[in-house]
Amino acid sequence: MIRRVHDDEGLQLLISMALVLGCYRLATEFALSGPIAVVTAGLCMASPSPRFGMAPDSRTVVIRFWSLLDQFLNTMLFLLIGLQILALVVAPMQLVPILFAIPLAVLSRLVSVAVPLALSREKWREKARDAAVLTWAGLRGGVSIALALTLPDGAWRTELLVMTYAVVVFTVIVQGLTISRFLRATYTADKPRAGDSVANKRA
Secondary structure (H helix, E strand, O other), X not given: OOOXXXXXXXXXXXXXXXXXXXXXXXXXHOOOOHHHHHHHHHHHHOOOOOOOOOOHHHHHHHHHHHHHHHHHHHHHHHHHHHHHHHHOOOOHHHHHHHHHHHHHHHHHHHXXXXXXXXXXXXXXXXXXXXXXXXXXXXXXXXXXXXXXXXXOOOOOHHHHHHHHHHHHHHHHHHHHHHHHHHHHHHHHHHOOOHHHHHHHHHO
């Protein structure tokens, strides 16, 4: 449909919005994941295939629109996050799972990137370096909290929200503020020193 109305940018944007809302609603009706359905629709729209994908000019228009909308929705999401934090009533015992949630989140990230890297043809030193960088750069943000906020009311909803907030705050503040130093330390250690290269040439 978007390819057929390539001359009407406004109609292209309306079709993309209808696709997003329709996919999400249809997925929830069948007890499926709405966010995953929308991501799948986006992958189909961005496909380079001439059968499924959009034309280059249409893709540019849609990307600009959704990029602007993404910035606006992220701002509203973090505002909602702040309001939700103030509304949470956390008991002291509910803070105990945080001690396990943060290391478990980092460990799960390490496993998820280390297993595919182990199958690559790189050297083991490079695999270890790439796994460490991808693990420490695996930040959690608004999407994680947004998914946690969609949980139905239940006995474990508050605990899951508290753990999600803790993991997001840790990754944004601790990992996010130290990622530049981590990258410099990781990649600088692999660079040969000037003195070593001169000595190797002389040898």
